[in-house]
Amino acid sequence: MNLLRNAIKSHRPIRVDHRNLRFSLFLRDSPRPFSTEPQQPSQDTPKDPFLRTPSTGLVYGKLFGITKHTTKSDIVSLLEGCNVNLDDMKVDYNRTYMPTGMMIQFPSRYAYDAAIRAINRKGRLYKLERADRSQWDFITPYGGKSVLLQGIPRNALLDDVERFLSGCLYDSSTMQILVKPAFPDPIRMALVHFPSQTQAMHAFITKNRSFCLNNQISVRVLQ
Structure with a gap:
């Protein structure tokens, strides 16, 4: 008889509390609580404003390592494929007219990045650094004249x-x-x-x- 009762008990259907089930589903599917706190910026967001510059628009750089014998045509050849021409360059001279660098106006950030790669590949005597538009405006253009x-x-x-x-x-x-x-x-x-x-x-x-x-x-x- 004990064996028969145990067998009957083991075949009883398992009862589920539907109230608890509905509450669990509600918690799982409910949207996140509304908060007035500003969202924290992603850790992957770059801090350098230049890195957030759109891919279009003028970008300026200053090329170091030029000498008094360096011509604009030399740099155009160095930066072949970077979409710059002679009018996009100004040599920065000191008070004794020795060149301290060359300002270059790039049509986009992509062109600036391409110039960095070109210099690393074939012009290691030169160094290109980001510059401001104000530096470009300040330099007197002699233009070979x-x-x-x-x-x-x-x-x-x-x-x-x-x-x-x-x-x-x-x-x-x-x-x-x-x-x-x-x-x-x-x-x-x-x-x-x-x-x-x-x-x-x-x-x-x-x-x-x-x-x-x-x-x-x-x-x-x-x-």
Whole structure:
């Protein structure tokens, strides 16, 4: 009899409390509680504002490592495929007209990133860093139309410099005589503006290492 009773008990259906079941389903399916607390930013959100810059729009960088012999065409070749041209570049000169770097205007962040990759791949002598638009606006664009004459004698007059430039087409009204501190004597320079790049290059080709009075003059085209 005991065995029969145990067998009967084991075959009783299991009763489920439907009230508890409905409550559990409600908790599982109910939306998250409303909160007035602001959501915490994702840990993956970049903190650098530049990294959040849209892929479109101008981006500026400054290229370090250039010398007085570096031309814009050299950098255009270096950054081939980055969608920059000669008008997108300005050389930053110090007070003695030695280049401290080259500002470059990129059409997008993608172009800037491509330039970083190009420099890492084939131009390790250069370094590109992010720059502000204000730095671009501050730099005077010479555009290959200005020439710097270095080594002018201390006793040379403006007429002597003009005779040195005989045969060149330039704007004499904008010529500036400058002095570069040096030891043992300061170096006199002249900044001369030309109407075109062709005329400035002609002056470089025909006058570089020529003499003004007894001094040999170095001629350099400013980029």
